[in-house]
Amino acid sequence: MGIEEAKKAAAIAAADFIQNGMIVGLGTGSTANFFIEALADRVKSGLDLKGVVPSSKATQELAFRLNLPVQDINHVPRIDITVDGADEIDPLKRMIKGGGGALLREKILASNSKEMIVIVDETKIVQNLGAHKLPVEILFYGSPATRHKLETLGYRGRWRMTDEGAFFFTENANLILDIAFEAPPVYPEEDHEQISHVPGVIETGFFFNLAGRVIVGYQNGRVDIRQ
Amino acid sequence: MGIEEAKKAAAIAAADFIQNGMIVGLGTGSTANFFIEALADRVKSGLDLKGVVPSSKATQELAFRLNLPVQDINHVPRIDITVDGADEIDPLKRMIKGGGGALLREKILASNSKEMIVIVDETKIVQNLGAHKLPVEILFYGSPATRHKLETLGYRGRWRMTDEGAFFFTENANLILDIAFEAPPVYPEEDHEQISHVPGVIETGFFFNLAGRVIVGYQNGRVDIRQ
Numbered sequence: 001m002g003i004e005e006a007k008k009a010a011a012i013a014a015a016d017f018i019q020n021g022m023i024v025g026l027g028t029g030s031t032a033n034f035f036i037e038a039l040a041d042r043v044k045s046g047l048d049l050k051g052v053v054p055s056s057k058a059t060q061e062l063a064f065r066l067n068l069p070v071q072d073i074n075h076v077p078r079i080d081i082t083v084d085g086a087d088e089i090d091p092l093k094r095m096i097k098g099g100g101g102a103l104l105r106e107k108i109l110a111s112n113s114k115e116m117i118v119i120v121d122e123t124k125i126v127q128n129l130g131a132h133k134l135p136v137e138i139l140f141y142g143s144p145a146t147r148h149k150l151e152t153l154g155y156r157g158r159w160r161m162t163d164e165g166a167f168f169f170t171e172n173a174n175l176i177l178d179i180a181f182e183a184p185p186v187y188p189e190e191d192h193e194q195i196s197h198v199p200g201v202i203e204t205g206f207f208f209n210l211a212g213r214v215i216v217g218y219q220n221g222r223v224d225i226r227q
Numbered sequence: 228m229g230i231e232e233a234k235k236a237a238a239i240a241a242a243d244f245i246q247n248g249m250i251v252g253l254g255t256g257s258t259a260n261f262f263i264e265a266l267a268d269r270v271k272s273g274l275d276l277k278g279v280v281p282s283s284k285a286t287q288e289l290a291f292r293l294n295l296p297v298q299d300i301n302h303v304p305r306i307d308i309t310v311d312g313a314d315e316i317d318p319l320k321r322m323i324k325g326g327g328g329a330l331l332r333e334k335i336l337a338s339n340s341k342e343m344i345v346i347v348d349e350t351k352i353v354q355n356l357g358a359h360k361l362p363v364e365i366l367f368y369g370s371p372a373t374r375h376k377l378e379t380l381g382y383r384g385r386w387r388m389t390d391e392g393a394f395f396f397t398e399n400a401n402l403i404l405d406i407a408f409e410a411p412p413v414y415p416e417e418d419h420e421q422i423s424h425v426p427g428v429i430e431t432g433f434f435f436n437l438a439g440r441v442i443v444g445y446q447n448g449r450v451d452i453r454q
Contacts, residue, residue, distance in 0.1 A: 073369045107426040108369040112376070139399065142300045142335040149339070172366065173400065199334040202429060 002219055006121035007085075010217030011035040013225065014083045014119045017213070020048045023076050025109045026063060027084025028056040028102035031119050035083045040066035053079055055109045056102040056171060073109065082113035086207070088126045089118060093214060094188055098135030098205035101160070101170050107203060107210070115212035122218045128184035133157070135205040136177045136195060143175050146200035153194055155179045174202050229446055233348035234312075237444030238262040240452065241310045241346045244440070247275045250303050252336045253290060254311025255283040255329035258346050262310045267293035280306055282336045283329040283398060300336065309340035313434070315353045316345060320441060320453075321415055325362030325432030328387070328397050334430060334437070342439035349445045355411035360384070362432040363404045363422060370402050373427035380421055382406045401429050 011034035018024055018039060026036055036052075036059065043049060051071035054060035063070050073079075084106055086095040095118065097103050110116040136157070138146050143159075150157070157179035160168040168176055185191045192206040214226040238261035245251055245266060253263055263279075263286065270276060278298035281287035290297050300306075311333055313322040322345065324330050337343040363384070365373050370386075377384070384406035387395040395403055412418045419433040441453040 074367070074371055104366065104426075105368050108366065108373065111426045112369060112372040139331065139335065140301075141332050141399075142339060144301055145339040146335065172368075196423070199331075199338045199430070203426070 003121050003123060005221065006217035006219045007031040007119070008034045008217070009221060009223050010119040010121065010215045012038045013215050013223045014117050015039045015042050017117060018042065018047065018049070018081065021050050022080040023051045023053065023071070023078060024049060025053045025079045025082025025113050026055060026059045027082065027106055028059050029085045029100040031085030031121070032059065032083065033062060035119060036062050036066060036068070040068055043068065051076055053109065055084070055105040056100070079109065079113040081115050081117055082110050083117045083119060084110065086118050086120050086124055087132060087205070088129050089120055089124055089211065089214060090126055090129050093211040094129055095207040095211060096129050096132070096134055096205050097207050098176065101135070101168060101176055103135055103205045104137050104170065104172055104203045107207060110207065110210045116210050118211045118214045120214070120216055122216055125216060129188050130181040130184040133178040133180050135160070136179055137170055137172070137174045137202040138177050139174055139200045139202055142200050146198060147177060149198050150177070150179070150195065153198070155195060172202070230348050230350060232448065233444035233446045234258040234346070235261045235444070236448060236450050237346040237348065237442045239265045240442050240444070240450045241344050242266045242269050244344060245269065245274065245276070245308065248277050249307040250278045250280060250298065250305060251276060252280045252306045252309025252340050253282060253286045254309065254333055254336070255286050256312045256327040258312030258348070259286065259310065260289060262346060263289050263293060263295070267295055270295065278303060280336065282311070282332040283327070306336065306340040308342050308344055309337050310344045310346060311337060313345050313347050313351055314359060314432070315356050316347055316351055316438065316441060317353055317356050320438040321356055322434040322438060323356050323359070323361055323432050324434050325403070328362070328395060328403055330362055330432045331364050331397065331399055331430045334434060337434065337437045343437050345438045345441045347441070347443055349443055352443060356415050357408040357411040360405040360407050362387070363406055364397055364399070364401045364429040365404050366401055366427045366429055369427050373425060374404060376425050377404070377406070377422065380425070382422060399429070
């Protein structure tokens with residue numbers, strides 16, 4: 001057993017919560033992909049979904065390939081449950097997301113769902129957020145000045161690059177600045193506010209008050225469901 | 228004399244503040260266009276600008292056509308003065324902007340300039356902001372849900388449309404929701420916060436703490452400069 005199995009166990013447990021007639025939001029990333037596969041298995045076994053709503057092109061393509069009933073977020077009457085992973089989650093269910101670059105659409109999707117179920121492997125559980133990086137989506141226009149302003153506020157980071165060494169652009173045609181904290185932030189909500197107030201910052205990877213049930217998969221195969 | 232002359236008088240007065248060697252930010256809209264023309268006249272008379280930085284394609288095209296030394300915001304070392312119009316400005320120099328749809332880039336440009344000079348005709352001076360509409364830039368993805376959330380908070384508006392009846396898209400490929408206030412907001416800063424916190428809201432047309440000198444042009448030809 002390893003981390004992949006831990007992710008998969010959490011994903012399969014989440015799929016068990018999906019019921020007939022639901023419209024399901026689909027996150028982005030490796031753990032979300034395991035959920036999409038588990039959901040497709042349940043559909044093959046007879047689950048009757050009203051629709052699935054993807055948060056990215058990658059997720060949309062996977063859902064299409066697995067014959068899930070893909071719908072556009074702008075054309076659904078509601079979203080019952082969104083299932084998505086997280087880069088970090090703390091005991092207050094505060095999260096950092098955006099490692100996959102889809103933070104903005106993931107946040108819109110989650111905040112418009114009746115419930116967001118978070119699925120993570122045990123390595124994503126942290127005592128304090130900010131051990132890794134905070135992805136921040138930034139408009140390309142003026143991006144050097146926006147970054148400079150964030151540095152003046154004490155937030156230092158690097159532009160996310162592609163494997164080919166070009167700037168990484170989100171599906172909204174923005175850049176991602178991966179901010180590294182020197183020490184874990186004591187009040188992440190305040191950091192979110194400060195960062196968000198800089199013109200040119202589109203969204204931060206902090207997710208507050210969005211997580212409903214949290215399903216943690218362990219490398220020993222166990223799954224823990226936190227209400 | 229009419230409103231056009233009032234705008235023009237304010238624009239010409241603003242151009243007089245530009246000095247040799249400056250990098251000048253250019254706003255968007257009819258009053259900003261008068262400034263660009265007045266600036267080009269000064270350049271023809273010998274003013275030696277280091278560069279001009281446009282906030283929109285329309286402004287960029289006008290600046291190119293008038294042979295101004297256009298530069299990209301991402302490649303200038305600083306911006307000395309940005310000159311831009313406003314839809315409304317109150318006695319505390321709080322503004323509403325975005326009638327031209329360029330609010331996001333205008334805000335980035337102004338907030339990265341040493342000074343923003345605001346040029347308006349007298350009809351833009353208000354006692355309380357919110358007499359007209361507040362433009363809010365919103366991501367297309369999830370836009371019906373984002374609008375619904377704003378309505379739940381008491382903010383009602385209409386999607387801006389083109390003359391041809393299609394959705395108006397900003398240069399950042401987002402929509403504009405023009406919010407109509409039932410009564411002028413008592414604490415615009417709080418409205419800005421509430422609206423900005425909704426995921427999917429990219430930026431509001433409220434501009435706080437950005438205006439430096441305000442140049443008001445009157446229909447009788449007079450110009451008033453407020454420090």
